[in-house]
Amino acid sequence: MKKTVFAYAVLGLAVAAAGGCGKGSVEAGGCDGSELWLPQAEGKACVIPPDSITPTIEVCVDELRRHSLLDTVSLALIPGEGKPGAYRIEGDGVVCGITANTDIGLLYGAYELLRRERMGENPACSSAPAIERRILNHWDNLDGTIERGYAGHSLWQWDSLPDVRSGRYEQYARACASVGINGTVLNNVNASARILSGEYLRKVAALADAFRPYGLKVYLSVNFASPMLLDSLDTADPLNPGVRDWWRAKADEIYSLMPDFGGFLVKANSEGQPGPCDYGRSHAQGANMLAEALAPHGGLVMWRAFVYSPDDADRAKQAYNEFQPLDGQFADNVIIQIKNGPVDFQPREPLSPLLAAMSRTKKMIEFQITQEYLGHSNHLAFLAPMWRETLDVLGVEQAPAVAGVANIGDDTNWTGHPMAQANWYAFGRLAWDPSLSSERIAGEWAAQWPAVTDASAVPVIEDMLMRSREAVVDYMMPMGLHHIFAFGHHYGPEPWCEVEGARPDWLPKYYHRADSAGIGFDRTMVGSGATGQYPEALARIYDDVDKCPEEYLLWFHHVPWSHRLAGGKTVWESMCAHYDRGVSEADSLSAAWESLAGKISPSIYADVSERLGVQSRDARWWHDACLLYFSEINGLPFAQGTMPAEYSLDSLKAVSLGITNYECPTASLLRRKLCR
Ligand code: GCV
Secondary structure (H helix, E strand, O other), X not given: OOOOXXXXXXXXXXXXXXXXXXXXXOXXXXXOOOOOOOOOOOOOOEEEOOOOOOHHHHHHHHHHHHHOOOOEXXXXXXXXXXXXXXXXXXXXXXXXXXEEOOHHHHHHHHHHXXXXXXXXXXXXXXXXXXXXXXXXXXXXXXXXOEOOEOOOOOOOOOOOOXXXXXXXXXXXXXXXXXXXXXXXXXXXXXXXXXXXXXXXXXXXXXXXXXXXXXXXXXXXXXXXXXXXXXXXXXXXXXXXXXXXXXXXXXXXXXXXXXXXXXXXXXXXXXXOOOOHHHHOOOHHHHHHHHHHHHHHHOOEEEEEOOOOOOOOOOHHHHHHHXXXXXXXXXXXXXXXXXXXXXXXXXXXXXXXXXXXXXOOOOEEXXXXXXXXXXOOOOOOOOOHHHHHHHHHHHOOOOEEEEEEEOOOOOOOOOOOOHHHHHHHHHHHHHHHOOOOOHHHHHHHHHHHOOOEOOHHHHHHHHHHHHHHHHHHHHHHOHHHOOOOEOOOOOOOEOOOOOOOXXXXXXXXXXXXXXXXXXXXXXXXXXXXXXXXXXXXXXXXXXXXXXXXXXXXXXXXXXXXXOOEOOOOOEHHHHHHHHHHHHHHHHHHXXXXXXXXXXXXXXXXXXXXXXXXXXXXXXXXXXXXXXXXXXXXXXXXXXXXXXXXXXXXXXXXXXXXOOOOXXXXXXXXXXXXXXXX
């Protein structure tokens, strides 16, 4: 047996001279990842602006002049019907015209034109956003740390704002606009009340100024107890007139600084956050009180449905139980923000049933771009295929909004893993057009990635992206297994974990329920009844062990280890095969990357190589930990042909990353800690 040494990540990365990238790089001619997917080419286009010029049109003209290789691009604002942001591009590879009914539409059209130029595609097209508000949620704390952030510290330099405005603010807004993102919630949903103080609102307004030309609206997460915490009111009861006045005055103050402020995001009565239920009021009463304060200014409340108490039997049912009875009670400017799955951003979850319920309430999906449960910024996991699963079942064509928890920090390359930029990109593209295929998005990003120095690398990168998320599911939690992470963090495996006094629904055994007879969480109508929360057609499929898709089997069913699946394998044989596949896939991602040596900017090549090495090692860790543990529970040897374990269960049980969720909320801090 090998000695078990799992460094969380020791990625001391060599910065080598590179070829290829041009602008934005710290190295002569090389990439450092700061360029994102943005155009680098030196343009030559003659750009004919429209009659009226706004700051957004100035950006648009500048982007085209600097980067388009066409001869002429003319821009025209044609007032009329149509969604804000929509555009039309006409012309050919020499002369083009972009028309839109808003200046931001022209800017989105310009980015589409530049994208098509780089993809070698015909520029003629027209497009309109399917979803009106396409919003990043930053879980950034005011002290600069980021909850579940794995790419350094917060981009927002609160100490030096509003006087000093980092150039990265504009770069951030530009990247967002280039993929159609038009909103950003700046701070953590576990919100400090200070964000609403006059001092911080002036800092927020400075950021809003920097973002405005790019059509990026600012929103804030608010602490429901702010009137008490900031101004010593003795209650935050939403029905109290003094509290209502406080929020109205606060809204007036915010809009006097930022007339285009987007609104509030609220996490209430969840994981210890204050909320209306503290006063015996409902979520609707709490949300509507804030909505009333924002309504005169056109502001919005995004009220999160991520709630679960320690007492209820099945955590997966709780958001629905608490919110569905409130259907129809929310004000017009309230949207209920619902995580894509019913538990918490696992590598694979079925759709949250709440998304398909509450027909008289505005709802939005919350995706997680940061990889809290998918290997942080160490593992390659392209998330478009995961988000597609939700969109495909739900059939989202028109929704008022969509949110993605950002994976962005102040690392030079913005996202920690250089290829995790593809997830920021994918979120924007899918939010704009939820019908785009994952392959299309992966292909677009790979073709535009400035780190590529030889175009023959593009299909290989696209293929790596497309295989990556399923690999993670296979080596972490296949067949509907979920939340079997170590207690102290959401990184490595610990299916055996027991912690005295801990909430049962924070422990792996609550979710996998493995015993000598079988495995899985019975959520059928004879179990927890969670299947009954789905629309009938879906409920029938999920409830029936023979119809339930294999990828959700152990989410919805507790089955004997000997249960036979449609393909003929038993559950145990299939589980062994999935974990094996995960390891081989992780290894083959590394091999595919190695084949690109010389075709990628060297420092990025070295960075990704090192992370893929960590991913392979972690895949093996998950494989051995889960199969050895479950084999001890069921008494069965590994199925025939399964890779033998490299490690002993005892050595894996002894692994300690020395980190907890609570001690140290950002992985970059964790990384430093482990490297010491
Ligand atoms: C912002 C999970 C995460 C928390 C996060 C929470 C939420 O529980 O682990 O870090 O808190 O979700 O979405 O509110």
